[in-house]
Amino acid sequence: MSESRWSHVDAAAAAVRSEPDESTGLAAARGRPARGVLIAVEGGDGAGKSTQIARLTRWLDSRGRSCVVTREPGGTELGRAVRDLLLHGACVSPRAEALLFAADRAHHVETVIRPALEAGQDVITDRFMDSSIAYQGAGRELSADEVRELSMWATAGLLPDLTVLLDVPVQVGAARRSRRGGADRMESEVAEFHERVRTRFVELSRSAPERYLVVDGALSADSIGEIVAARLESTGWFEGTP
Ligand code: TYD
Numbered sequence: 001m002s003e004s005r006w007s008h009v010d011a012a013a014a015a016v017r018s019e020p021d022e023s024t025g026l027a028a029a030r031g032r033p034a035r036g037v038l039i040a041v042e043g044g045d046g047a048g049k050s051t052q053i054a055r056l057t058r059w060l061d062s063r064g065r066s067c068v069v070t071r072e073p074g075g076t077e078l079g080r081a082v083r084d085l086l087l088h089g090a091c092v093s094p095r096a097e098a099l100l101f102a103a104d105r106a107h108h109v110e111t112v113i114r115p116a117l118e119a120g121q122d123v124i125t126d127r128f129m130d131s132s133i134a135y136q137g138a139g140r141e142l143s144a145d146e147v148r149e150l151s152m153w154a155t156a157g158l159l160p161d162l163t164v165l166l167d168v169p170v171q172v173g174a175a176r177r178s179r180r181g182g183a184d185r186m187e188s189e190v191a192e193f194h195e196r197v198r199t200r201f202v203e204l205s206r207s208a209p210e211r212y213l214v215v216d217g218a219l220s221a222d223s224i225g226e227i228v229a230a231r232l233e234s235t236g237w238f239e240g241t242p
Helices: 004-017 026-030 049-062 077-088 094-118 129-139 144-154 170-180 191-207 221-235
Strands: 038-043 067-071 122-126 162-167 212-216
Touching: 038 049, 038 129, 049 067, 049 122, 049 162, 049 221, 067 094, 077 094, 094 122, 094 129, 094 144, 129 144, 129 191, 162 191, 162 221, 170 191, 191 212, 212 221
Parallel strands: 038 122, 038 162, 067 122, 162 212
Antiparallel strands: none
8 A cells, every 4th residue: 555645644744743832842842732632542343442442531531631532433413323324224335335434534523523622632532544444445445545535535634643553363353242242234244354454454553653552452451551551651742731
């Protein structure tokens, strides 16, 4: 997958991240975003995102940060209707599926994520554009570049400051899912589909390692929580208010 066509977007995102903080100048030195911090939590089905999102929220709370927890698809009223169509409806063609996830994301960014970030709140989102590149790009075998372009258009160029990828073997995710019961349309896909999704997530993390934390999702919840907290601590982004 070629990354070169995205270099202008990545450069713009980097410029936003290092914008000087006029009050202290310190944040710029530590590379803190000049607004709230956007963290995406990604991974295959059954990777353990919910548990880690709850821990992450407590970690931010303990630092006195104001944080919004949201998800895709379904972080807005419109999104909840789209989620229902996507996960519990009848057959959806691959391109229609990609467009519906992108529509959910566009509305979510415009009405929930961007306003919160601009108000200085941190945002944790359970899935973001990497899910589209992995599930629709690799799972459905659409063009990764096209799916990414669609998502970048939907978000008007907004990228997460950090993406936490919980990487679990497909069989481990499947076993956890089956304990929950009631598989949705994506979860019911064959193992090869989920293998392609997993591989693509890892490829994405390798293409921009500074924006990712990849954690072995088969570790205990405590161990994962400690690894995530250590990475957040090391960024220096959460010292004081944005
Ligand atoms: P999610 O609510 O995270 O399900 P779970 O909690 O069971 O992991 O995600 C719903 C499903 O939607 C999941 O199978 C991944 C899929 N999905 C996509 O295919 N593309 C996307 O862009 C997003 C955001 C999710």
